[in-house]
Amino acid sequence: METIISYIDENNIDIEELKKHAKLLKEGKTVIFPTETVYGLGANALDEKAVSKIYEAKGRPSDNPLIVHINNITKVYDLAENISDKAKLVMEKFWPGPLTVILKKKSIVPNKTTGGLESVAIRVPSNKIALKLLELCDTPISAPSANISGRPSPTKGSHVIEEMNKRVNGIVVGGKSDFGLESTVIDFTGKVPIILRPGVISKEDLEKVIGKIEIDKSLLIKKDTVKPKSPGMKYTHYSPSADVFIVSGNNIFENVNNLIKENQKRNLKSGVICKSENKNLYTGEVIELGDTPLDIGSNLFDALIEMDKRNVDIIYAEEFGYEGVYQAIMNRLLKASGYKVLKF
Numbered sequence: 001m002e003t004i005i006s007y008i009d010e011n012n013i014d015i016e017e018l019k020k021h022a023k024l025l026k027e028g029k030t031v032i033f034p035t036e037t038v039y040g041l042g043a044n045a046l047d048e049k050a051v052s053k054i055y056e057a058k059g060r061p062s063d064n065p066l067i068v069h070i071n072n073i074t075k076v077y078d079l080a081e082n083i084s085d086k087a088k089l090v091m092e093k094f095w096p097g098p099l100t101v102i103l104k105k106k107s108i109v110p111n112k113t114t115g116g117l118e119s120v121a122i123r124v125p126s127n128k129i130a131l132k133l134l135e136l137c138d139t140p141i142s143a144p145s146a147n148i149s150g151r152p153s154p155t156k157g158s159h160v161i162e163e164m165n166k167r168v169n170g171i172v173v174g175g176k177s178d179f180g181l182e183s184t185v186i187d188f189t190g191k192v193p194i195i196l197r198p199g200v201i202s203k204e205d206l207e208k209v210i211g212k213i214e215i216d217k218s219l220l221i222k223k224d225t226v227k228p229k230s231p232g233m234k235y236t237h238y239s240p241s242a243d244v245f246i247v248s249g250n251n252i253f254e255n256v257n258n259l260i261k262e263n264q265k266r267n268l269k270s271g272v273i274c275k276s277e278n279k280n281l282y283t284g285e286v287i288e289l290g291d292t293p294l295d296i297g298s299n300l301f302d303a304l305i306e307m308d309k310r311n312v313d314i315i316y317a318e319e320f321g322y323e324g325v326y327q328a329i330m331n332r333l334l335k336a337s338g339y340k341v342l343k344f
């Protein structure tokens with residue numbers, strides 16, 4: 001498959017270039033584009049055939065529903081019904097931005113888009129290229145993260161070109177994703193709103209606007225008795241080829257450096273993912289993520305992908321904490337590690 005690749009500056013958008021990709025989307029083809037969360041792999045959300053191409057390009061299980069992207073809050077009413085006042089408040093407050101709402105779907109939304117569910121996931125992104133593309137193609141666009149299913153989500157143009165070139169019809173490269181973590185997903189179809197996926201917009205941020213909400217219990221622990229509510233949550237995710245371990249407890253630096261020495265004896269290359277303030281305390285391939293939660297979140301997937309490029313066999317990732325944005329970061333890391341935590 002031939003892939004049209006365009007480099008677009010978010011602050012000086014070349015409309016004619018972007019129109020090529022809007023045309024592809026209108027024709028029922030697939031286009032990867034930047035958003036403020038991660039790069040998305042888009043196709044016309046109302047066209048079943050187009051949507052099938054997303055699942056095919058990603059190797060995504062067909063019961064894992066897609067997020068529908070629109071460029072204006074008013075378009076929600078075309079796609080969903082029974083929209084509660086709380087859902088409206090949240091959309092008005094956080095859109096455009098990294099928040100996805102789950103609402104009861106209207107029949108115009110094909111079952112393919114929602115993985116057979118009666119609900120639909122919707123979001124207005126804030127990235128200017130994404131918004132312009134949505135405006136130009138004038139149709140809702142389904143766009144999951146633009147990675148092969150199970151791999152870390154792409155946050156840079158180089159990630160999508162390396163992994164998805166020739167698998168999609170278009171790629172719009174537009175710089176590094178601002179947040180680097182997928183949107184917060186909140187479900188409004190039940191009695192109490194519930195977070196199905198943590199993101200940069202935290203439970204606390206949402207509770208300030210609509211009061212008490214719940215968070216799905218399977219998000220930070222893996223117990224076979226806790227059944228995930230969102231289909232996507234049951235699949236392996238964000239995994240680099242290297243084996244990932246989260247490290248926590250006492251004397252972390254000493255313990256990790258000892259493990260690295262042991263690995264070396266067995267000819268295994270070790271990597272460490274850590275806060276910048278700790279970068280000189282480890283041996284092995286060290287990738288620092290920054291010191292604030294937003295920096296750590298925005299660099300996380302890039303670090304996992306980079307470790308694979310450096311042929312690292314085993315990655316040790318610091319346990320950063322579980323408050324606010326760290327909840328989203330640890331959710332991704334726990335999944336990437338297959339919930340392997342080394343407690344010293």
Ligand code: AMP
Pocket residue numbers: 064065066067102114117119120121143144145182185196197229230231232233
């Ligand atoms: P991705 O598109 O890769 O960012 O993943 C989208 C996430 O949203 C997955 O975890 C999906 O399971 C979840 N999702 C999408 N639509 C729905 C829905 N109707 N109900 C519950 N979860 C959903």
Ligand code: MG
Pocket residue numbers: 144145153
């Ligand atoms: Mg994904």
